[in-house]
Amino acid sequence: MDPEAFLDLANQVIKLKMYPYFDIAHSLLCALAVREDLGAGAQAFSRKHPLSCWLSTMLVIFAGGMVVNGLLGEPILAPLKNTPQLVIGTVTWYIVFYTPFDVGYKVAKFLPVKVVASAMKEIYRAKKVYDGVSHAAKLYPNAYVIMIIVGTLKGNGAGFTKLVERLIRGAWTPTAMETMQPSFYTKASLVASVIFVLDKKTDLISAPHALVYFGIVIFFVYFKLSSILLGIHDPFVPFENLFCALFLGGIWDSLAKLLGKGQPKEETKDAKKTN
Amino acid sequence: MDPEAFLDLANQVIKLKMYPYFDIAHSLLCALAVREDLGAGAQAFSRKHPLSCWLSTMLVIFAGGMVVNGLLGEPILAPLKNTPQLVIGTVTWYIVFYTPFDVGYKVAKFLPVKVVASAMKEIYRAKKVYDGVSHAAKLYPNAYVIMIIVGTLKGNGAGFTKLVERLIRGAWTPTAMETMQPSFYTKASLVASVIFVLDKKTDLISAPHALVYFGIVIFFVYFKLSSILLGIHDPFVPFENLFCALFLGGIWDSLAKLLGKGQPKEETKDAKKTN
Amino acid sequence: MDPEAFLDLANQVIKLKMYPYFDIAHSLLCALAVREDLGAGAQAFSRKHPLSCWLSTMLVIFAGGMVVNGLLGEPILAPLKNTPQLVIGTVTWYIVFYTPFDVGYKVAKFLPVKVVASAMKEIYRAKKVYDGVSHAAKLYPNAYVIMIIVGTLKGNGAGFTKLVERLIRGAWTPTAMETMQPSFYTKASLVASVIFVLDKKTDLISAPHALVYFGIVIFFVYFKLSSILLGIHDPFVPFENLFCALFLGGIWDSLAKLLGKGQPKEETKDAKKTN
Numbered sequence: 001m002d003p004e005a006f007l008d009l010a011n012q013v014i015k016l017k018m019y020p021y022f023d024i025a026h027s028l029l030c031a032l033a034v035r036e037d038l039g040a041g042a043q044a045f046s047r048k049h050p051l052s053c054w055l056s057t058m059l060v061i062f063a064g065g066m067v068v069n070g071l072l073g074e075p076i077l078a079p080l081k082n083t084p085q086l087v088i089g090t091v092t093w094y095i096v097f098y099t100p101f102d103v104g105y106k107v108a109k110f111l112p113v114k115v116v117a118s119a120m121k122e123i124y125r126a127k128k129v130y131d132g133v134s135h136a137a138k139l140y141p142n143a144y145v146i147m148i149i150v151g152t153l154k155g156n157g158a159g160f161t162k163l164v165e166r167l168i169r170g171a172w173t174p175t176a177m178e179t180m181q182p183s184f185y186t187k188a189s190l191v192a193s194v195i196f197v198l199d200k201k202t203d204l205i206s207a208p209h210a211l212v213y214f215g216i217v218i219f220f221v222y223f224k225l226s227s228i229l230l231g232i233h234d235p236f237v238p239f240e241n242l243f244c245a246l247f248l249g250g251i252w253d254s255l256a257k258l259l260g261k262g263q264p265k266e267e268t269k270d271a272k273k274t275n
Numbered sequence: 276m277d278p279e280a281f282l283d284l285a286n287q288v289i290k291l292k293m294y295p296y297f298d299i300a301h302s303l304l305c306a307l308a309v310r311e312d313l314g315a316g317a318q319a320f321s322r323k324h325p326l327s328c329w330l331s332t333m334l335v336i337f338a339g340g341m342v343v344n345g346l347l348g349e350p351i352l353a354p355l356k357n358t359p360q361l362v363i364g365t366v367t368w369y370i371v372f373y374t375p376f377d378v379g380y381k382v383a384k385f386l387p388v389k390v391v392a393s394a395m396k397e398i399y400r401a402k403k404v405y406d407g408v409s410h411a412a413k414l415y416p417n418a419y420v421i422m423i424i425v426g427t428l429k430g431n432g433a434g435f436t437k438l439v440e441r442l443i444r445g446a447w448t449p450t451a452m453e454t455m456q457p458s459f460y461t462k463a464s465l466v467a468s469v470i471f472v473l474d475k476k477t478d479l480i481s482a483p484h485a486l487v488y489f490g491i492v493i494f495f496v497y498f499k500l501s502s503i504l505l506g507i508h509d510p511f512v513p514f515e516n517l518f519c520a521l522f523l524g525g526i527w528d529s530l531a532k533l534l535g536k537g538q539p540k541e542e543t544k545d546a547k548k549t550n
Numbered sequence: 551m552d553p554e555a556f557l558d559l560a561n562q563v564i565k566l567k568m569y570p571y572f573d574i575a576h577s578l579l580c581a582l583a584v585r586e587d588l589g590a591g592a593q594a595f596s597r598k599h600p601l602s603c604w605l606s607t608m609l610v611i612f613a614g615g616m617v618v619n620g621l622l623g624e625p626i627l628a629p630l631k632n633t634p635q636l637v638i639g640t641v642t643w644y645i646v647f648y649t650p651f652d653v654g655y656k657v658a659k660f661l662p663v664k665v666v667a668s669a670m671k672e673i674y675r676a677k678k679v680y681d682g683v684s685h686a687a688k689l690y691p692n693a694y695v696i697m698i699i700v701g702t703l704k705g706n707g708a709g710f711t712k713l714v715e716r717l718i719r720g721a722w723t724p725t726a727m728e729t730m731q732p733s734f735y736t737k738a739s740l741v742a743s744v745i746f747v748l749d750k751k752t753d754l755i756s757a758p759h760a761l762v763y764f765g766i767v768i769f770f771v772y773f774k775l776s777s778i779l780l781g782i783h784d785p786f787v788p789f790e791n792l793f794c795a796l797f798l799g800g801i802w803d804s805l806a807k808l809l810g811k812g813q814p815k816e817e818t819k820d821a822k823k824t825n
Contacts, residue, residue, distance in 0.1 A: 043524075043528075047523060047524055047528070049454075050519065050523050051454055052452070052455050055454050056454075070626070071625065071626045071627045072625045072627060073619065073623060073624050073625035075347045076345070076346045076348065077346045077347060077421050077424065078348070080418060080420050080421050081415045081417070081418035081421055083417065083418065083419075083420075086420055097524075098523050098527075100530070100531070101527065101531050139625075140628075143630060143633065145633075145636055146630050146631055149630070167438075167449055167452060168454050169454075170454075170455040171449065171450075172449030172722075174717055174720060174722030175720045175721075177717060177718060177719075179599075179601055179606075179718050179720075180602050180720040181599075244600065247648070248596070248600050249593075249647075252648075252649075252651065253593075253597070255650070256650070256651050256652075321798070321799070322794065322798060322799055322800070324730055325794065325798050326732060327727070331729075344623065348623060350623035351622075351623065352621045352622060352696050352699065352700070353623070353690075355695050356690045356692070356693035356696055358692065358693065358694075358695075361695055373797070373799045374802075375799075375805070375806070376802065376806050442713075442727060443727060444727075444729075444730070445729075445730040446724065446725075447724030
């Protein structure tokens, strides 16, 4: 591909308007996620507790913005002032849960629909991560860690609000904390945030900004599609294992065990890195 | 009744000063609610954990303001700067929990006292809902949903902080989420918020504002007294059932079941609307 | 000791710079507390869930600032913008959890190291309580209760975030609420806050400010060292019991029981004040 044309494409991706199609794709997948999280009793639940069902779906849709606002001292409810997005969210929720004969849900679950919506959602995610990093950089120009945290939360807010979302539905699952077993989306958003911070704040990345952004979009979409179509769920695992072995005790623990003066064997039995 | 005099009365209700009598009634019922929530062990608990008891009572008294401030990015502790109200709350708490021979509690539980306090609390509630809607309308003039949420939370904040309130007392009851089985107060506050928003933002309601406000006060007081004296707990249920049948799948589910291609029978067994 | 020299010393204590040595001592004890809270499985946990381990340690280190910011409507993440402190925290966390052969942990646990760090942390705590009271006094000049709450939370924030900290590590212990059994640190911070408020806002304390501050520092350090070296854990208990007997029902309950018309005996069996 001609580099000029490629850069041109990248510049177009960066200017893509999110409203309304990407908002629809995002809301649709959020509502589907809520329905799947409810399991077999989803339909019965949606009939018995419509308010709780609606609130938790809205929380998932607006999770990133709400969490970040909460952590940055801005109004948590502010994302809801975007009325068109709220209407899209409500209509999507209605379609997924309440259409006659469950037509809406079945259409949304249809693989091609899901693949297209997922790809769009990943483009949306990349934009949200970038917006999060930029917003935090405006507030705290030197606090890299805050930028990375905000970017990650904007990218996968729903992962971090899962506990509250389930609590709204009357379920409490403290062991499902995102921090315990970060999902691929969290890790990918984290990596993307780091890259955006490096791009914004240092000279380490010499590529034009549009290319960096486009690269991250491709990376997000590519792994999402691999995950849906090929079943590859977490390409970060080998890197993590290497990092843990080198820096977080792996090698030294083995050495200590060899020398017979480390921690007793029973304690390390379940220490194999699994996330 | 002469319409002139009626409007006059409405105008007086709208200007009622809340401090101190309505604050006292509100605090008294809040402290009673905490004591009742503690059940049989209330007195023992109040002796063993006075700090926790005081904090949770204060949370109930100031719940609406605190929750709304938290969601609107304003200081959660700000309601506590109202020193007279804090003093009233503390004195009431002391009277309900610690008077010799439990005199205070017994007096507060005495039916006529409770009826008067409840009626006053409902007038207070109407004012809080109205203040909440007005406050949100100032911040987000076009975000109707935020106005309704804020109005509802101001009206029945204690319902939504129940989990935190119990957590302060070391108890955790995730299934008691207000969103799962909204109480009558939540529904009434929601309806009142919607009416206030319509009155404020549209021309659909042509009655003078004072009359609308007075109507809601009467509605709140009337149903509170019905609930205490006649045991009618939720006049909204028939409307909800109708709405659910028409729009949230009720009729279509039955049709699908009839046609034998909807969800399997076992799943819908517990789907009867109960809240 | 010569009063002049004493006042001079007090003035020097008040001007002590916290960065970096006191920050190091504070971070070290926080990381140790996290490790101890994890119990026997701490090392295995730190290998399996490094992200969760790091986040919960950071939460403990910055607990006071974060909780207070959350309650005062300021950005919860703001304390993290202090990059040097964040680096100190991260390095300390690494040393406590991941040094080869657990050298770092063993050194930190070594009694003289722990005693010195604890003494420094108490000086740090006194400063944080004072800063909290001053900050709240600037925002709400007449709200004494808010000043006391903020001072207490700054002094022992980690106690109040313990539930969230454990939740980040996937554990949920609702009965461990600080409000149920306030620790000595909470009570000491509360008393110190009250004294600072009295010193700042009233004329009841005629001693120079530096002396008041120095007195509180000595009080904190003295009881911390008593606790480590002599095993005295809570010098407030006798005063609390007296207060409870006089004002929170103690005497009246006994009287009521004597007269045989108070609460039935079974209920009061576990009412003995224990915290």
